[in-house]
Amino acid sequence: MKVSKTETLPVRSGDDVVRVRQRVRTLAVEIGLGLVDQTKIVTAASELARNTLDYGGGGDVRAEIVQAGIRKGLRLTFEDRGPGIADIEQALTDRFTTGRGMGLGLGGAKRLSNEFHIESTPGTGTRVTIARWK
Amino acid sequence: MDNCLAPTRGTAMAPIEGAPGSLKASNEYKDKLMTMDGAEVLAGTVTRDETAILDAWLAGLRAGASLQSGRIREAELQTQAKSVLAQFKDALAEGGPDADGEAYASLRETLAEISRSRAIQGFTPTDTANFVFALKEPIFEALRRAIGSDTPALAAGIVAAGKVLDQLGLHTTEVFLASREEVIGRQGQEIAELSTPVVRLWDGILALPLIGTLDSARTGVVMENLLQAIVDEEAEIAIIDITGVPTVDTLVAQHLLKTVAAARLMGADCIVSGIRPQIAQTMVHLGVELNVVSKATLADAFAVALKQTGRRVVRQQAVPAVERR
Numbered sequence: 001m002k003v004s005k006t007e008t009l010p011v012r013s014g015d016d017v018v019r020v021r022q023r024v025r026t027l028a029v030e031i032g033l034g035l036v037d038q039t040k041i042v043t044a045a046s047e048l049a050r051n052t053l054d055y056g057g058g059g060d061v062r063a064e065i066v067q068a069g070i071r072k073g074l075r076l077t078f079e080d081r082g083p084g085i086a087d088i089e090q091a092l093t094d095r096f097t098t099g100r101g102m103g104l105g106l107g108g109a110k111r112l113s114n115e116f117h118i119e120s121t122p123g124t125g126t127r128v129t130i131a132r133w134k
Numbered sequence: 135m136d137n138c139l140a141p142t143r144g145t146a147m148a149p150i151e152g153a154p155g156s157l158k159a160s161n162e163y164k165d166k167l168m169t170m171d172g173a174e175v176l177a178g179t180v181t182r183d184e185t186a187i188l189d190a191w192l193a194g195l196r197a198g199a200s201l202q203s204g205r206i207r208e209a210e211l212q213t214q215a216k217s218v219l220a221q222f223k224d225a226l227a228e229g230g231p232d233a234d235g236e237a238y239a240s241l242r243e244t245l246a247e248i249s250r251s252r253a254i255q256g257f258t259p260t261d262t263a264n265f266v267f268a269l270k271e272p273i274f275e276a277l278r279r280a281i282g283s284d285t286p287a288l289a290a291g292i293v294a295a296g297k298v299l300d301q302l303g304l305h306t307t308e309v310f311l312a313s314r315e316e317v318i319g320r321q322g323q324e325i326a327e328l329s330t331p332v333v334r335l336w337d338g339i340l341a342l343p344l345i346g347t348l349d350s351a352r353t354g355v356v357m358e359n360l361l362q363a364i365v366d367e368e369a370e371i372a373i374i375d376i377t378g379v380p381t382v383d384t385l386v387a388q389h390l391l392k393t394v395a396a397a398r399l400m401g402a403d404c405i406v407s408g409i410r411p412q413i414a415q416t417m418v419h420l421g422v423e424l425n426v427v428s429k430a431t432l433a434d435a436f437a438v439a440l441k442q443t444g445r446r447v448v449r450q451q452a453v454p455a456v457e458r459r
Contacts, residue, residue, distance in 0.1 A: 018347055021381055039381070039412040043420065046383040094421050102384045108420035 005065040011049050012058045020049045020061050031065055031072040032134055041074060041132040044112040047105035048078045048128050054099060056080025056126055073133040084122040172290030177226040183276040188219050190272035198264060205255045214248055231294040233301035242305055249309040259310045266303040330356045332363035338370040339439045345378030353389035357396055364402045371439040372397050375432045377408030387422040394426050407435035
């Protein structure tokens with residue numbers, strides 16, 4: 001798999017979440033995703049960026065345009081150095097939240113992406129990687 | 135050396151006697167310069183050589199981009215340069231090379247005024263700062279003429295001149311940016327106020343077209359406006375149109391549901407309209423359920439609202455002919 005473009009965006013404030021959304025939309029258009037797929041990856045990015053901000057205390061997003069054979073895709077990695085998630089299974093359950101949200105973000109992001117990977121160590125931080133292929 | 139002539143450090147510079155043409159006077163002046171520090175050298179030189187500096191400065195400005203862009207007339211530039219240099223001279227004599235000091239207050243004000251007018255005339259911050267920085271070369275030249283080959287004195291003078299002119303140049307940039315920020319701030323407030331209008335479509339039917347990002351702060355404004363309008367208009371139905379909301383994630387959905395719940399408590403039914411196909415698909419995948427009547431377009435929602443309030447839109451059988459003269 002070849003990575004043809006990488007950029008890193010900070011997630012430190014609510015405005016950054018908006019910027020991440022805009023940037024992800026631009027990249028999704030760039031690799032030629034359709035309108036529905038664009039909306040899906042943008043919405044997933046919005047959920048994960050807000051998780052990074054609200055629960056991880058801020059972090060970074062790495063956006064990569066990847067190519068496997070003739071397929072192009074957009075891969076996003078959200079990383080924070082927050083408290084981490086003790087029970088990932090539980091966190092992925094719909095309607096479960098430790099905050100005041102709807103508890104649908106993480107599971108929703110998984111359903112909106114083609115690839116979803118999460119690793120978290122309590123006390124160290126969380127890394128979520130999603131990808132959407134054309 | 136004549137000690138009486140040498141001013142002590144920190145005292146105000148009196149204009150130096152002796153015409154530049156007289157060799158003796160010139161030498162005496164040079165001797166005197168040797169005992170002064172950079173600030174005094176600078177103040178003395180600017181006072182003594184004001185006309186030459188002004189001419190060189192104007193020549194530099196004329197060659198620069200400001201005049202050639204045609205945004206400012208030469209006469210205006212001349213007036214500005216003249217008053218700035220005069221104030222600079224007075225400030226140097228009074229307060230030394232500290233551009234943040236009290237003596238520079240009126241000069242800073244003049245420069246701020248110029249900077250603001252430049253911003254309006256469409257100059258870049260670089261153009262504006264260059265107005266001040268262009269003064270450097272003529273002053274360095276004048277210092278060289280006055281001091282000649284005495285390198286330490288020349289260096290001290292140039293350092294002092296560089297320092298004070300840099301400060302003044304940055305000051306113009308700061309004012310320039312501040313005036314821009316003022317405009318941005320005002321526009322931000324205007325957008326916040328304008329972007330959440332509540333529109334009355336019919337007796338008892340309100341529409342709330344949402345445009346842009348729906349964050350917590352805006353949801354607060356939206357909810358407040360809507361609830362107040364429901365009271366004012368005695369509305370039965372409120373249509374929330376999200377055609378202009380680019381991304382509907384769980385947070386936006388949550389805000390929408392809260393707004394709907396609040397409107398219901400006030401006795402008004404809500405209809406959400408403007409849900410585009412891609413948004414609908416995404417919301418299904420997210421698992422968000424909007425337990426509220428929703429329609430694809432505002433027109434559909436309006437039709438539902440009319441029906442619910444017992445109204446019907448009918449087309450007249452015969453369209454009346456347009457009167458011809």
